[in-house]
Each structure stands twice: as C-alpha cells, then as structure tokens.
Amino acid sequence: MTGKDLVKLLKRHGWKLKHVRGSHHVLRKDRHQLSVPVHAGRGLGKGLLARLLKEAGLP
Numbered sequence: 001m002t003g004k005d006l007v008k009l010l011k012r013h014g015w016k017l018k019h020v021r022g023s024h025h026v027l028r029k030d031r032h033q034l035s036v037p038v039h040a041g042r043g044l045g046k047g048l049l050a051r052l053l054k055e056a057g058l059p
Helices: 003-012 046-056
Strands: 016-022 024-029 033-038
Touching: 003 016, 003 033, 003 046, 016 046, 033 046
Parallel strands: none
Antiparallel strands: 016 024, 024 033
C-alpha cells in the first residue's frame, strides 16, 4: 500500500487532512494526529503500515 492509498483509506474513516509539509501528510481525527509519508508510487514498509493502522484504530 502506498502512502497515497493510506491517506484515502483514512479519509474514508473520518480522518481530515490538517496540512502537508514536504512529503508528509498530517491527518487529524478528534484529538489524534497521524503523519503519513507520501512518496511517488513507493509502498510503505509493512511495519510502518501496521503501526499507522493501529494508531488509526483500523484492523
């Protein structure tokens, strides 16, 4: 999964884009905040993807 795909998934689950700084998209939901690296077509590592999904409360 790429960073761009993860941002789309998070938006479908109620996360809002707060801002973009460089290649990192910062999303917010309630009091939680996530920073997702979005690099042209490169996939996220499986550990990073698992951590971001866990922090977002997604299985």
